[in-house]
Amino acid sequence: MCGIYCCISARGHCELDPEDARILGRRGPDALTTHKTTITTDTHVRYLTFTASVLALRGAQVQVQPIVDQPSGSILCWNGEAWNFDGQPVPDNDTHFISTILFEACKHSSDVEGDVLKVLSKISGPYAFVFYDAKSLKLYFGRDALGRRSLTVDDRCDNDANLTIASVVGKSIGTTAQEIKTAQVYLLDLKQPQLALTALRYETFSPRINKAVPIQPISLSDTPSTQAVSNLVDKLTTSLQLRVQGIPTYTAINDSEDPAKVAILFSGGLDCTLIARLCHELLPKDQPIDLLNVAFENPRVVNARSSSKIASRCASDVDTYEACPDRLTGRSSFAELVKVCSERQWRFVAINIPYEDFLEHRSNIIQLMYPHNTEMDLSITAALYFAARGQGSVATPGDDTFYKPYTTTARVLLSGLGADELFGGYARHAAAFTRAGYEGLNDELEIDFMRIGTRNLGRDDRVISHWGKETRYPFLDEKFVEFALSLPAWEKCGFRTGNPVPKHFEIAPAARAIEDLHPEKMLLRCAMWHLGMKGAAAEKKRAIQFGARTAKMIGGKTKGTDIVSVD
Structure with missing residues (x-):
């Protein structure tokens, strides 16, 4: 970087x-x-x-x-x-x-x-x-x-x-x-x-998306093919191998006990947990991996909880940060990683951001994300900014009740960005399928992939790199992208004609079988299931600004498209 x-x-x-x-x-x-x-x-x-x-x-x-x-x-x-x-x-x-x-x-x-x-x-x-x-x-x-x-x-x-x-x-x-x-x-x-x-x-361009439509959609299997799942794991592993192996050791981390070379921007969701699971197969077992999980004190959420009659009776027992959706998901997936990959030292770095800290850094984040300048840009980049700083606390080995301050030594951060755009992870993909079937889904996937460079990547690079860290995107490797775009939509998602598509706010029961997994990004879910991470395979998609609670930090009436105030 x-x-x-x-x-x-x-x-x-x-x-x-x-x-x-x-x-x-x-x-x-x-x-x-x-x-x-x-x-x-x-x-x-x-x-x-x-x-x-x-x-x-x-x-x-x-x-x-x-x-x-x-x-x-x-x-x-x-x-x-x-x-x-x-x-x-x-x-x-x-x-x-x-x-x-x-x-x-x-x-x-x-x-x-x-x-x-x-x-x-x-x-x-x-x-x-x-x-x-x-x-x-x-x-x-x-x-x-x-x-x-x-x-x-x-x-x-x-x-x-x-x-x-x-x-x-x-x-x-x-x-x-x-x-x-x-x-x-x-x-x-x-x-x-x-x-x-x-x-x-450029002389070369990214391959076009496969817009095939099934001849008999009603007869499709409920899940992607076994071959597609196997190919996904192989190609994502190859992408990760380039990005996690051969990272030099620097003097700056030699003084640290058990220094980490790699950290993962970790919400506990499907994409980042799949990356973590595959990293375990690639890195030496004695090399720790840091999982950076960020949670914010959002006054709007805190006030709403305290004004609730039910919540007020137990407000003193609720930790603002531990109640954040991404903290709950993060700890759940972390526990599953520790169980399935017990040979590895996984460090769950709890990064808690008080409201005052957000205000102190707000103007700096706004400058870094420019020329992006909306409230949604701010809510997303605020989470990335503090997560990339990597300054939080970790549990003492052998004692999960005592936490000590910790700052990651990793210069390489892995992100799951690109998985939603390639494999149909957004609510609008489900809506497009409900509205216009596979044709509508294909069109929506194409739009999302084509605008990822202007919508996300440059902005995120400016914010994350401020801490002297490099973000690497395994899902956006050229060969992996070529593979993902070549798949027909029914091999990537579990949306099926004749089956009702759940709304984004509906919570499905825990999956008892692979067919019960959420339909969005079904191919990734099947891969996680076969890798022994059945809990993470069933995690619902959640936008970072809601999972970390950075949405509407100042005033509850703002819209995501509003221009941020620089005062």
Whole structure:
């Protein structure tokens, strides 16, 4: 994980605002470096300023950025993980690997634009980048086709204003900045006297969703096929293997007793618990795994409980945090993990956030999530922000009644994001099926997947990375996405013609058989069932803002689409 800042100016080299430099440095605490260069043509002068921070997670040494190719003067700022290149694993440090290929591709090329696109299109993994080719005086920037890393641009392109590109929006980039789109690479030809952005399409695109409709839907089996379940486990395990194995050990965690390299954003729900269960098969048994579970003190919920006649009689016995839905689910799934995977040290990190703490950090969260700016954005990112900080308490081994302060040492955080979009986990998917059958469900799944990069990923990256952590998304690996999209809807979900679809607020009884599981994300539920986690397999989907109780923290009349107040 790294932070990127690039400024192109006609007036002189840009000086990064000290507060912005601090925020950029928090994304990459291992190095923060600036490189400046000047372009002089017959008609104009351009001043280029590149700053990059580095969170080192690949290779034996920290690869300081920006990377400058001394013979040519070309420059790369890279924020990402290239897991594979042209179908082959990327060895050692991926930043060095990608920079070498880009620099070499441009040295003798007669089609620089085409060759840069070819290189980028062969990368499998999340990334954002800024690349300056000194030979052609062209600057490229963008993020991967799924949008798993943040990159914003202020594209007021004229000779009297700076053009700025950055991982996080701050004072140095301005309030007109926007997240860049995910399906294209942007090009600036710096030989031209006027700056103008050109969009180039990636050579490869994500595969299309399978929109098949069953010929005889009434005769479908109640559950996905055994082969689909087996393939899911195999492909998700392969995705996880890339993301959890080979993480270096750093001096910063050597002083910690039993340091964790991997932590999971853990609500106790289906997606994150499946990730945890498969991680157990991949990591050494003596390596602990931290489960980060966040719960908030929401005044609206507390007041509602205290005003209830029934609740008031036992209010003193109710812990605000332990009563949060995600805390209840989290502890339940944690207990099942401990039982099924007893050889592992699982650390349930209870992260309790008082209302005062939320207010103290609120303005910082709002700045980090920008240009996203709604109440729903705030309620989601507040939970991610404090969960990623990883500061809470854990039970003392052998004594579940005594808790001690604990902050995770893990720099890699795993998230289950993408499972709902790929496997039909939202209430609107059930509604679409009820309204228009498999055709409606397919259309809704396609919409959700296509907008995940602009709706979630860039925003979440800006917030989580503030703590010097990198989020990895096993469900959004390119090969796994290709597999998930190729499946027909009835192999992913348990929605069946002729069977009533439960409403999102209806609570089904505990599943006694696999056929009784909730229909949404049925394929994942079947996988969990066969992995011995029958309790977690039956967990209902719950949005993070309701599970952690971050929804409507200030005032109960706000809507999710309302713009947040910055006061």
